[in-house]
Amino acid sequence: MANEILTITIGAILVNNFVLSKFLGICPFLGVSKKIKTALGMSGAVVFVMTLASLVTALIYKFVLSRTFMIGGTAINLTFLKILVFIVVIASLVQLVEIILQKFSPPLYQALGIFLPLITTNCAVLGAAELNVQAGRGVIESTVFGLCSALGFSLALILFSSLREKLDLAQVPVPLQGTAIGLITAGILAMVFMGFSGLV
Amino acid sequence: MTIILTAFLFAVVLGALLALIIGFAAKAFAVETDPRIETVTDMLPGANCGGCGFAGCADFAKAIVEKGNAPTQCPVASPEDAERIAEYMGMKAEKKEKVVAVVKCSGCASTTVRSPYNGVGDCRSAVVVAGGAKGCDYGCIGFASCARACPFDAIEIRDGLAVVHPDLCVGCGKCVDTCPKNLIELVPASVDVHIYCNSPEKGALKRKVCQTACIGCRKCAKAADSEDQIHIKGFLLAVNYDNPPLPDLVEKAGCPTSALRLASKHAAGDYEKK
Amino acid sequence: MSDKPRKFKGGVHPNDSKALTASKAVQDAPLLDSYTVIVHQNIGAPPEIVVKKGDAVKKGDLLAKAAGFVSVPLHAPTSGTVKLIDKCAGPTCTMVPSIEIAADGEDAWGECMEPIADWQNTDPGVLKQRVADAGIVGMGGAGFPSHVKLSPPAGKKIDTLILNGAECEPYLTADHRLMLEETEKVVLGAAILARILGLKSAVIGVENNKPDAIEALQKVAGKYNVTVQGLRVNYPQGAEKQLIYALTGREVPIGGLPMDAGCVVQNVASAAAVADAVLDGRPLIERITTVTGEPLVNPGNWRFRLGTPVSKALELCGGIRVQPAKLLLGGPMMGFAQNSLDVTVMKNTSGILLIPVETASQYTSEPCIRCGRCVEACPMDILPATISQAVENERFDWAAQLNVMACIECGSCSYICPSHRPLNQQFKRAKAEIAAAKRKQAK
Numbered sequence: 071m072a073n074e075i076l077t078i079t080i081g082a083i084l085v086n087n088f089v090l091s092k093f094l095g096i097c098p099f100l101g102v103s104k105k106i107k108t109a110l111g112m113s114g115a116v117v118f119v120m121t122l123a124s125l126v127t128a129l130i131y132k133f134v135l136s137r138t139f140m141i142g143g144t145a146i147n148l149t150f151l152k153i154l155v156f157i158v159v160i161a162s163l164v165q166l167v168e169i170i171l172q173k174f175s176p177p178l179y180q181a182l183g184i185f186l187p188l189i190t191t192n193c194a195v196l197g198a199a200e201l202n203v204q205a206g207r208g209v210i211e212s213t214v215f216g217l218c219s220a221l222g223f224s225l226a227l228i229l230f231s232s233l234r235e236k237l238d239l240a241q242v243p244v245p246l247q248g249t250a251i252g253l254i255t256a257g258i259l260a261m262v263f264m265g266f267s268g269l270v
Numbered sequence: 271m272t273i274i275l276t277a278f279l280f281a282v283v284l285g286a287l288l289a290l291i292i293g294f295a296a297k298a299f300a301v302e303t304d305p306r307i308e309t310v311t312d313m314l315p316g317a318n319c320g321g322c323g324f325a326g327c328a329d330f331a332k333a334i335v336e337k338g339n340a341p342t343q344c345p346v347a348s349p350e351d352a353e354r355i356a357e358y359m360g361m362k363a364e365k366k367e368k369v370v371a372v373v374k375c376s377g378c379a380s381t382t383v384r385s386p387y388n389g390v391g392d393c394r395s396a397v398v399v400a401g402g403a404k405g406c407d408y409g410c411i412g413f414a415s416c417a418r419a420c421p422f423d424a425i426e427i428r429d430g431l432a433v434v435h436p437d438l439c440v441g442c443g444k445c446v447d448t449c450p451k452n453l454i455e456l457v458p459a460s461v462d463v464h465i466y467c468n469s470p471e472k473g474a475l476k477r478k479v480c481q482t483a484c485i486g487c488r489k490c491a492k493a494a495d496s497e498d499q500i501h502i503k504g505f506l507l508a509v510n511y512d513n514p515p516l517p518d519l520v521e522k523a524g525c526p527t528s529a530l531r532l533a534s535k536h537a538a539g540d541y542e543k544k
Numbered sequence: 545m546s547d548k549p550r551k552f553k554g555g556v557h558p559n560d561s562k563a564l565t566a567s568k569a570v571q572d573a574p575l576l577d578s579y580t581v582i583v584h585q586n587i588g589a590p591p592e593i594v595v596k597k598g599d600a601v602k603k604g605d606l607l608a609k610a611a612g613f614v615s616v617p618l619h620a621p622t623s624g625t626v627k628l629i630d631k632c633a634g635p636t637c638t639m640v641p642s643i644e645i646a647a648d649g650e651d652a653w654g655e656c657m658e659p660i661a662d663w664q665n666t667d668p669g670v671l672k673q674r675v676a677d678a679g680i681v682g683m684g685g686a687g688f689p690s691h692v693k694l695s696p697p698a699g700k701k702i703d704t705l706i707l708n709g710a711e712c713e714p715y716l717t718a719d720h721r722l723m724l725e726e727t728e729k730v731v732l733g734a735a736i737l738a739r740i741l742g743l744k745s746a747v748i749g750v751e752n753n754k755p756d757a758i759e760a761l762q763k764v765a766g767k768y769n770v771t772v773q774g775l776r777v778n779y780p781q782g783a784e785k786q787l788i789y790a791l792t793g794r795e796v797p798i799g800g801l802p803m804d805a806g807c808v809v810q811n812v813a814s815a816a817a818v819a820d821a822v823l824d825g826r827p828l829i830e831r832i833t834t835v836t837g838e839p840l841v842n843p844g845n846w847r848f849r850l851g852t853p854v855s856k857a858l859e860l861c862g863g864i865r866v867q868p869a870k871l872l873l874g875g876p877m878m879g880f881a882q883n884s885l886d887v888t889v890m891k892n893t894s895g896i897l898l899i900p901v902e903t904a905s906q907y908t909s910e911p912c913i914r915c916g917r918c919v920e921a922c923p924m925d926i927l928p929a930t931i932s933q934a935v936e937n938e939r940f941d942w943a944a945q946l947n948v949m950a951c952i953e954c955g956s957c958s959y960i961c962p963s964h965r966p967l968n969q970q971f972k973r974a975k976a977e978i979a980a981a982k983r984k985q986a987k
Binding site for chain 1: 272273276277280281284285288291292295296299300301
């Protein structure tokens with residue numbers, strides 16, 4: 071068990087980093103990485119959402135969606151509702167985060183702006199849930215996977231925002247200013263993370 | 271059929287459950303925001319220039335709604351905009367006169383450059399090292415720090431001299447803070463006559479370094495309608511903005527160095543020596 | 545104090561160029577018709593003028609009295625009449641208040657201060673007051689009032705007096721010639737300064753490119769309990785903090801002064817001026833200046849009175865052979881470029897330098913390539929490349945965090961930068977902006 075958890079951890083954070091290896095969750099990766107402070111706030115929100123989402127969706131999948139029920143003589147299997155249910159759960163969790171954030175940290179709420187509700191459509195969150203189903207993980211492993219993927223996302227986001235803050239101060243040639251140099255840097259960062267392949 | 275029903279029921283139950291949780295959270299963590307702040311933010315020009323002294327239009331809107339700041343504090347808002355906001359907030363609308371910036375120097379590079387300058391091309395940097403290329407210690411350095419600071423592109427550098435276009439200037443005051451020689455002054459937009467010199471040195475000394483300096487001959491003061499329309503401070507004269515002279519003073523006085531100018535004509539380049 | 549001088553971190557090795565004037569003996573400049581003395585010749589408050597137009601003055605008479613503690617008096621360089629109290633070209637390209645004296649040709653001394661022959665038994669306070677009354681400042685270039693340096697506040701224990709004979713700037717040889725030709729005076733000055741500070745000994749630091757000066761000083765130094773220490777040739781060896789480290793191994797804390805390391809540093813020319821003031825009662829009215837540069841016909845070392853115009857100095861050296869790129873007051877690393885030949889010699893004018901077109905940096909600056917040479921060169925161990933980035937982005941808060949206030953403006957980084965970036969100017973600006981912001985906050 072412990073071995074598996076360790077494998078999931080290292081795998082999710084470094085080897086198969088959601089942003090830099092799987093290229094999921096690029097929207098907030100590019101949109102919220104202008105400042106380290108905002109990136110940290112976004113990371114916190116994503117960790118919260120992804121962990122809980124992985125836990126709740128794993129539970130629902132295990133106890134409701136994967137089972138076959140006998141209702142009125144017919145064998146009912148609700149696996150086809152997977153995507154719908156997952157999205158509804160994720161959306162509710164994001165709404166919760168929004169409410170809590172607006173109350174306890176209005177400046178961060180303002181700073182994240184539109185990217186906070188966009189966590190709902192973040193393919194990383196849904197991706198984690200889906201991958202858990204595909205890999206057939208148990209509830210605890212799914213939660214760990216969700217948590218570690220989120221940590222991997224945070225790592226990539228914080229690294230990238232640190233680089234971007236520095237890029238902001240450098241004399242970038244005019245054709246490359248702004249998003250262009252950001253994407254080039256992200257690409258190089260992705261190549262760097264390729265160095266972890268084969269670790270697990 | 272059963273499966274559709276079951277799926278539908280399941281979805282409803284799940285939705286209801288989540289809705290309950292969110293509803294509870296919304297009540298428990300409710301945040302009081304005054305909806306007027308958003309409305310006022312929309313009513314403001316939205317330039318986010320900071321001329322009001324606040325961080326941005328949203329910040330200023332908050333101050334208007336919560337602390338009762340006057341909408342006329344915004345230099346970019348037209349009097350009509352300010353009136354609208356005041357009406358909406360139920361405040362008394364006060365009339366504030368529009369101000370514009372004026373760079374009190376007429377020494378362009380052709381008449382004043384003393385020695386070539388080779389350093390950082392920025393006025394605030396030049397002033398710590400020899401003060402630029404021109405001969406006058408009090409004049410415009412001409413390296414465009416003010417022009418770059420202006421959020422409305424109202425300042426043009428013509429032949430090494432900063433010239434404000436009064437029609438583009440909104441009086442936010444960013445240039446005033448930037449100029450290291452404190453050359454720029456905010457004056458009532460209705461006054462068109464200015465004396466474009468800032469040096470208190472003796473007239474003869476000024477003449478040596480600049481062809482368009484005010485030499486303190488006082489012709490303008492004598493030709494003015496009333497005595498206090500022109501302030502006299504030794505060899506430097508200045509327009510009294512509380513009792514300004516009329517635009518025809520420029521013609522009447524016959525300033526020998528054309529330091530006395532009309533802002534509109536100065537912006538159009540009419541005083542440049544061909 | 546160990547025998548071997550320590551190597552301070554960083555530094556650069558520009559071409560020495562001292563051969564132009566190192567072997568030329570100091571010549572006394574002939575008496576001029578008039579001297580335009582700049583009033584503010586010291587760090588601190590400018591002295592208050594006590595003469596008026598038309599007054600007759602004798603050589604050494606008071607022209608302006610000290611205004612407060614951090615100020616020094618100004619004395620007439622020759623006898624004559626006060627012709628004009630007005631403004632003249634100043635050393636930072638602005639017009640500054642000046643007093644023009646029309647010389648009467650007599651060059652007669654007025655009432656000098658009482659010579660103190662028995663200084664070894666005179667109260668140090670009296671000696672220090674003499675230093676203040678003579679208008680002595682740091683003649684190496686800084687111009688800081690010497691008597692203030694000699695008055696550390698209670699609680700700062702001083703145990704080392706260092707005389708700065710390093711003269712690390714290229715081209716300059718004024719201190720070198722002084723140490724060779726007036727050796728005894730320099731050592732006497734050191735001894736008097738030691739007495740003022742209550743110390744038994746002093747050390748004179750001289751860069752190893754002046755072996756003759758080291759030898760000459762060593763012959764005399766023993767008599768007065770002064771030691772001479774050769775220093776590695778490394779610019780800016782003559783900078784206070786680097787000098788202290790090389791000679792004592794102590795580091796002056798950031799934002800601190802030499803007294804925080806228990807040391808007082810004085811230039812050798814200032815020491816010689818102290819000897820003149822104490823032994824002969826003479827105020828500071830003249831100094832040795834190196835007038836040099838390849839474009840000059842006949843570079844040399846001259847003794848100029850205060851108020852000698854630079855145009856006259858160039859004339860005395862035979863004028864120029866070829867149009868120079870710049871005229872600097874001081875050395876090529878930290879000197880100030882001038883825009884007028886009417887600027888006059890001051891107490892801290894160690895050099896008048898013409899830079900030829902081939903060596904002046906007229907390059908347009910290019911982006912930083914992060915080579916790190918500036919970081920290697922910086923003697924104060926700060927990061928010029930990063931601070932430059934901060935200044936370019938107008939992030940003066942960040943520049944302050946990077947300790948730009950510790951910068952001594954030595955110019956090593958600008959010199960070594962392959963992209964010819966104007967680093968020194970950027971740091972000057974940063975320091976000005978940070979100081980202005982502090983003043984605004986304090987209000």
